[in-house]
Amino acid sequence: MENLRFAYAAAQEKAELAIERAARVKEAAWARFNTEQNQREATEARLQATLDDNRREQTKLREEYQRLQAANTQMSEAQRTAQTEQRKQLEALEKLAERRVAAESEKRKEDEVRAQYLLGVQRKLQEAEIRAKKEELQRTHDESTAKARAEHDVELLRLKEEHAQAQATHERAVAEREERLRQLQADQEQFRTQASSRTQMSHSTSSRVPSRTSAELSVISTVIDPVLAKLDRLTDVMHQMVQTNQRPSEFTDSHDKTTRAQNSPRSSRTKSSTRASTSTSKRSSKTRTARSKKPDDDDWGSDSSSSSDSSQDELEGQFGTAAQTKNSDTGSGTRVVVQAMIPHDALEKFDERGPLDDCVNWWERFMYYATMAPWDEKTRIVQLRMRLSGSLKDWCAQLPNSTLSD
The missing domain is CATH 1.10.287 (Helix Hairpins)
Structure with a gap:
């Protein structure tokens, strides 16, 4: 019995515990239900507010759509009106442009006719002026x-x-x-x-009268x-x-020279020739005076036949700036032969890179010494000794024919 009592008591305790647990579960379920109900109500309220907002938005959109339709209708009517007016303006502009094009074409034709006429007149004037100029030039050329x-x-x-x-x-x-x-x-x-x-x-009388x-x-x-x-x-x-x-x-050489620069060396050459002739005559007179002082009478008698040749040789041999004297003893007298030698320093060194005027002047002075020195035409005892460098030959070879002829 006690076991039953104990079992009943245990079962009763378990039943109480189960009732308490069921009550707690029920309370929790009601609390969860209330919470969910509250949430559902809040959600329904939000949804209702959202629906109200949507209805208001729909109403606004409907009103806006109606306004847009009205504006679109007005714009369509305005566009049709503008197109009509634009078409009318384009037609008017086309007509005006056609009239202006016609007027411009007429004016252009008139300008072309006028320009052709002016060109013809100008061409005739130019031809007349050209003929006059040609006649004037021909007349001037003839004169x-x-x-x-x-x-x-x-x-x-x-x-x-x-x-x-x-x-x-x-x-x-x-x-x-x-x-x-x-x-x-x-x-x-x-x-x-x-x-x-x-x-x-x-x-004959020297033995008898020595005092004579x-x-x-x-x-x-x-x-x-x-x-x-x-x-x-x-x-x-x-x-x-x-x-x-x-x-x-x-004279024949100088009449071909036309420039003043080519005539100036000739005047200087004439002056140097005059000075050379003066010094030549002085030196020849001194040589003959020294020879005349010889007391031997036989010298003058035996050498009288060659006195003219020796005097001419002296005159022609003493032309240069230096002279080389040779005494040749003959059977009865002495003949003096003066051989001219132009020293190497008579002219400055030739500069082939110098100005053309200086080169030409140097060449003219060289030719003066080489060709203008007097000598005996029969024996030609005077020998002009000067150096003609290869650079001068090359420079002379490259000169134009006009310069060489001058």
């Missing part, structure tokens, strides 16, 4: 040609006259030279005869002095004749 031809004829006549005068002067100089040479030969023959006669007389030797020597010196004076005059005359012979060639 200048006639004037140049007349000047050329006058210049040619003047040159011919000057050439004839120069040739006549040259012929007169040659005739005078021949006459003076003949006179010199006659004087030499006379002097030889007088010297030989006086020499014979001096030899000084007197005869004085007489011989008085005879020799006039002959030496004549020789001096002869050398001067021959130098003048050499210059006269060179003038025709210089």
Whole structure:
């Protein structure tokens, strides 16, 4: 029984515990139900508010849609009205443009006709002006040609006259030279005869009257002095004749030179020729004076036949700035031969890179020394010794023909 009691008590406790647990579960279930109910009510309230908002939005959208439809209808009507007006304006503009194009085309045609007329008139004026200019140029050319031809004829006549005068002067100089040479030969023959006669007389009377030797020597010196004076005059005359012979060639060369720069070296060359001739005559007179002081009478008698040649050689050999004297002893006298040598420093060193005027002046001075020095035309004893460098030859070879001819 006690076991039953204990079992009943235990079962009752378990039933109470189960009732309590069921009550707690029920309370929790009601609490959860209430919570869910509250949440559902809140959700329904939110949904109802949302529905109310949606209804209000729908109402607004419907009203907006109605306004947009009304505005669209108005815009469609305005667009149709604008299109109609634009079409009308375009038609009016097209008509106006057609009228303006027609007017412009008419005006352009008139301008083209006017321009063609003006071009024709201008072309005629230009052709007339060109013909007038051509006629004027032809007339000027004819006048200048006639004037140049007349000047050329006058210049040619003047040159011919000057050439004839120069040739006549040259012929007169040659005739005078021949006459003076003949006179010199006659004087030499006379002097030889007088010297030989006086020499014979001096030899025949020297043993008897020794005191007459000084007197005869004085007489011989008085005879020799006039002959030496004549020789001096002869050398001067021959130098003048050499210059006269060179003038025709210089005349023919100078009449082709037209520029002042090419004529200036010739004037300087003439001045140097004058100075050279003066120094030449002075040196020749000094040489002859020294030779005339020899007391030997036989020298003058035996060498009288070669006195003219030696004097001419002295005149022509002493042209250069330096001279080399050679004494050749003969059987009865002494012959003095003066051989000209132009030293290497007579001209400055040739500069092939210098200006053309300086090169031309240097070449003209070189040609002056090489060709203008007087010498004996028969024996040509004078030898011009100058260095002609290869650079000068190359420079002369590259010169144009016009410069070489000048």
